[in-house]
Amino acid sequence: MKKIILLLSVLVSFSIAAAIDVYKFDNEEQEALFKTLTAELRCPKCQNNNLADSNASIAKDMRQKTYNMVIEGKNEDQIVDYWVDRFGNFVIYKPPVTLATSILWVAPGLFVVLGFVIIVRNSRRKLRTRDEDEDEDELTGADKDRLAKILKDSEK
């Protein structure tokens, strides 16, 4: 059993080590920027992996290119723009506000407003029907006579 655990732990550590590339940075800010970028950017070949997690060959290339740009002193926006320019908005997890994506921001507010309107209208309608019920209590002379007659008849 211990041997199996040992074997497993060795195997697991190998596969983890395989995903780690070695990059040298001039300072901590560059390293932090590289880490943020590879976590934020999405691998175009994989459906839901960021650059840091993916072992696809395109992700490796993109990590390398991102690293080069970080070392050149480019800032976060410049590097993100560089990738969006080539691979489209797919590479960023955070979608930009455009006409097509505006529904993501508008819809929640719209639902709250719509729900509120429906609640208000429903309660108003209930009030109104109650009013109408009260109106109906006031019967006209002919109806009163009829009612009285019906009640009299039913008593028999």
Next chain:
Amino acid sequence: MTENKTGKQLLTRLIPFVIFIGVSVFLYIGLFKDASVLESTFIGRPVPEFALNDLVDPSLAHDKSVLKGKPMLLNVWATWCPTCYAEHKYLNQLAAEGVYIAGMNYKDDRVKALNWLAELDNPYKISLFDPDGMLGLDLGVYGAPETFFIDSQGIIQYKHVGDINTRNWNGKLKAVYEQLK
């Protein structure tokens, strides 16, 4: 209750049904969309600057001017890509029919690539060699095969991801190629 009011109430009751139909149609279309195909950002843009050597003759250097002057396909391929193997025969056929095809050997080994062309025939009028995939990155290539449709001005008009075969060539790509000016 008046006629008008019942009509209005009926309409209000229909709203959830209409929303349901809308969402269903949206999701149904989504079923048939290949999520692995990304829209290219390069449509309508010129081929980016590059400097690559020729695959066959390493002393020959190419730049973006070779991807200009006539309507052409730029096919991105590699020997490690099984789909490229499947596609190659059809590219030979297209080349024989007179379609101008430029090739870009992507992240590959020169010797392997040359052997492949010697063995399977060479449909490419020009062969660019991009061993580290840097033009690939600049073109937004994320796999192979990918084929760019470039007009005579060197403007990319269309990009096809995946292999070209009889079905999709006759279905759509032929028309795209013929519209290139």
